[in-house]
Amino acid sequence: GEDVEQSLFLSVREGDSSVINCTYTDSSSTYLYWYKQEPGAGLQLLTYIFSNMDMKQDQRLTVLLNKKDKHLSLRIADTQTGDSAIYFCAESMSSSASKIIFGSGTRLSIRP
Amino acid sequence: GAVVSQHPSRVICKSGTSVKIECRSLDFQATTMFWYRQFPKKSLMLMATSNEGSKATYEQGVEKDKFLINHASLTLSTLTVTSAHPEDSSFYICSARDWDPMGEKLFFGSGTQLSVL
Numbered sequence: 001g002e003d004v005e006q007s008l009f010l011s012v013r014e015g016d017s018s019v020i021n022c023t024y025t026d027s028s029s030t031y032l033y034w035y036k037q038e039p040g041a042g043l044q045l046l047t048y049i050f051s052n053m054d055m056k057q058d059q060r061l062t063v064l065l066n067k068k069d070k071h072l073s074l075r076i077a078d079t080q081t082g083d084s085a086i087y088f089c090a091e092s093m094s095s096s097a098s099k100i101i102f103g104s105g106t107r108l109s110i111r112p
Numbered sequence: 113g114a115v116v117s118q119h120p121s122r123v124i125c126k127s128g129t130s131v132k133i134e135c136r137s138l139d140f141q142a143t144t145m146f147w148y149r150q151f152p153k154k155s156l157m158l159m160a161t162s163n164e165g166s167k168a169t170y171e172q173g174v175e176k177d178k179f180l181i182n183h184a185s186l187t188l189s190t191l192t193v194t195s196a197h198p199e200d201s202s203f204y205i206c207s208a209r210d211w212d213p214m215g216e217k218l219f220f221g222s223g224t225q226l227s228v229l
Contacts, residue, residue, distance in 0.1 A: 003155075004155060008153055035220075037220075040121065040222055041222050042116055042118070042205070042207075042219065042220030042221045042222045042223070043205070043207070043218075043220035044220070045217065045218070088156065100158075100218070101155070102148075102155050102156035102157075103155055103156075104150075104153055104154050104155045104156075105150075105156070
């Protein structure tokens with residue numbers, strides 16, 4: 001079945017770039033998402049990319065998609081303390097919310 | 113943006129008791145809500161789709177008599193873990209679906225950490 005994998009933890013120095021990686025197994029994935037969960041809050045959609053794209057940039061966020069390797073990454077430039085959160089990678093074959101498959105989340109911690 | 117409120121955020125209960133978790137859409141009406149479960153270090157797994165005014169749709173392997181879902185209004189869905197056992201200890205999170213010109217969007221609650229002793 002479908003599977004989405006990501007590492008559980010990432011520690012980055014403040015001001016450096018953070019790169020959170022994700023791999024997925026379903027080659028027919030059409031939508032790939034990054035969600036952010038801050039402490040005590042719900043998951044918030046950060047950005048998404050269609051499978052026919054290989055890059056999407058939005059201010060400090062850059063999403064790279066390698067469809068051949070089924071690898072998705074989220075780069076956060078100039079990481080700040082407010083970026084501390086859990087980041088979930090997710091994929092779906094359709095735009096239907098019921099079909100989204102989530103990864104386990106990567107906890108990003110920021111060192112001073 | 114839209115807000116989804118989930119309560120309680122943390123609950124500890126004794127084995128054999130039932131626990132109810134509420135999921136409310138605060139500023140929009142949600143005909144469809146979703147319930148997920150996450151084991152430590154594992155993926156967030158969809159348990160069921162809650163439809164207002166009708167029966168919930170459960171994913172394969174999820175016991176509907178164990179996890180009772182009620183979606184009696186357009187702003188409230190509840191998940192009741194019946195006769196809870198330690199293996200039901202987990203993180204439960206809900207989401208509600210809303211629409212905007214860009215399409216379908218999910219808004220998540222903050223989750224409930226259930227510990228069954």
